[in-house]
Amino acid sequence: MKIAVGGFQHETNTFAPTKADYAAFAEGGGWPPVSRGEEVLAAVAGMNLPIAGFTxxxxxxxxxVVPLTWAAASPSSYVTEDAFERICGQIIDDLAGLRGVDAVYLDLHGAMxxxxxxxxxxxxxxxxxxTVGRDLPVVTSLDLHANVTPEIVALSDGLVIYxxxxxxxxxxxxxxxxxxxxxxxxxRHYAKAYRQLPFLIPLTGGCTLIEPAASIYAALEEIEAEEGLASISFACGFGPADIHHCGPSLVAYGGDAAAAERAADRIQAMVAEQEAAFGGDILPAAEAVREARAIAAGRPGKPVVLADTQDNPGAGGDGDTVGLLExxxxxxxxxxxxxxxxxxxxxxxxxxxGADSTVRLELGAxxxxxxxxPLVADFKVLRLGDGAFTCTGPFYEGARMRLGPMALLELNGVQVAVASKKVQAADMEMFRHLGVEPTERPIVAVKSSVHFRAHFQPVAERVIVAAAPGPNPVDHSLLTYRNLRPGVRLMPAKG
Incomplete structure (x- = not known):
């Protein structure tokens, strides 16, 4: 068979300060820059990306496999009209120019x-x-944080979610x-079952390494087998998006419509039963630091990891607030x-x-x-880097970072790794590039919500989620929604 493949990924925080223009996709934000044609396959080869696995x-x-265009940018505010039309236009133009295509696969996010x-x-x-008509099979992979709309379900023959x-x-x-x-x-022909759930889930509440998400996601494969389904997926949604269809959802596919509906009902019931647990735990920045210091003093040898989730570049933040650093x-x-x-x-x-110098900076903000x-102070410059390195952790594995000039600074015994291009701190190589071994530090603070856990949690004494300034508040009630459909709770109901 001849399968056309392409992708266009962006997770949009409509409350974030910076939009994603075409230049943001040209840089890639930790992923390969926008690529077209055969260069797509070379750009994604060996990386933990859906299009690489599919290919x-x-x-x-x-x-x-016939590649179209693949593009991704760091989460941020709205994708500009120019960027969308240019990238989507490439995908459609190249698809229209193909002959004899048997199917289309799209590597999308679901929250653009x-x-x-x-x-x-x-x-x-x-x-x-x-472009291709209704009869040609079109299958899409989506992020776990997709806000899956009725249109996405109706226009695709199959959705598979992380x-x-x-x-x-x-x-x-x-x-x-x-x-x-x-x-x-x-x-084969698959019946679809689709559910939208009535509350928003904070990013930290959807971590599959901890409850309640761990048990729910572990049950998907079991229920899929029991009901004889081709696929079932649960998306936690992406809360900081002021759109009509924001929120969690379920999609199931099976040869038997009743089985698909029954499976969707089972997962929906599990989520409803655990709703209160999705709220997550978070401490104010000062309290989080006090607790981290106490733990590090009492049980030295493994780092305490602080998650600066509300300024997470992976959730639309610019990674430049200094509340936790202060x-x-x-x-x-x-x-x-x-x-x-x-x-x-x-x-x-x-x-x-230069290294070993002292420089006055207005850092951040x-x-x-x-x-x-900003944090205004005289910082000691400990080390410098060019920002070029390859990640080794489970999330960013194989990603070839190009973060521009980087510097390790120190103030009052606290060090801060500064980069020029936005990316969330989800890989230890981001610190090692500047000579910092995270496993040997008493406290490591990362601007990330959950992705850091893949690399850092196995070596951590404890993980603490800290509330510092940023456009991704754990409490969605702090945001002003104007487009969200009626009846959706901004936070999980407390038990």
Missing amino acids: EAARTAGHQ VTEHFQDGEGEILRRVRA RTYPHVDMAKTGERAFVLLSGLLQG ALVEQSAEGAVLGLLIDRESAERAHMA KSGQPGHK
Whole structure:
């Protein structure tokens, strides 16, 4: 078979300060830059990405894979109309120019909001359908944080969603998408069951390494087998998106419609039973630091990891608020390190000053968020880096980072790793690039919500989620929604 493959990924926080223009996709934000045609396959080869997993599975099965365009950018505010039209236009133009295509696979996210469309993926699929017609099989993989709309379900023949957060199964999800597509290519027809759930889940509440998500996601494969389904998926949704269809959802596919509906009902009941547990635990920054210091003093040898979730670049933050850093400095958390703080100006000034120098900086708060101020001080420049390295952790495995000038700074015994390009701190190599071994530090603070857990949690004495300034509040009631459909609770109901 001849299968066209492409992808267009963005997770949109409509409350974030910075939009994703075409340049953001050209940089990639930790993933490969926008690629077209054969360069797509080289760009994603060996990486933990759905399109890489799908392509390998399809080729192993003897099919021809024809790449269109693949693009991704760091989560942020709206995708600009120009960026969307240019990238989506490439996908559609190349697809329209193909002959003899038997199927289409799209590596999408599911939470893209553009300046002109609330449902970016729905619009992509609408245009794909207008190009290839209704009869050609179209299968899509989505992020666990997809806000799955009725249009996405209606316009695709199959959706396969990640089952891990941290997303260590992205390539595996691509393989699962190929299996689902294979059934369609063999003439099978699947009934769909779709549910939208009535409350928003904070990012930290959906971590599959802890409850309640751990048990629910573990049950998917079991229920899938028991009901004889081709696939069942649960998406936690992406809460900081002010759109009509924001929120968690379920999608099931099976040859028997009753079995698909029954499976969806079973998972929905499990989620409802555990609703209160999805709220998650979080401590104010100063309290989180005090607790981390006490734990590190009492049980030295393994780091306490602090998650600066509300300024997570993986949730739309710019990674430049300094609230948690200030708490560490004020409490003289000797040996602690925070990263990555995104501030190109400060990184470049550190490079100009040179290693072993002292330089006065207005560190952070470059994105202009109201009420956010930089940390003004004389910092010691410990080490410098060019930002070029390859990640080794389970989430970013194989990702070739190009973060621009980087610097390790120190103030009052606390160190901070500064980078020039935005990416969430989910891999130890981001610290090791600057000579910091995270496993040897008493406290490691990361600007990440959950993805860091894949690499850091196995070596941590404890993980503490800290509440510091940023556009991804754990408590969605702090945000002003204008487009959310009626009846959806902004937070899980408390038990």
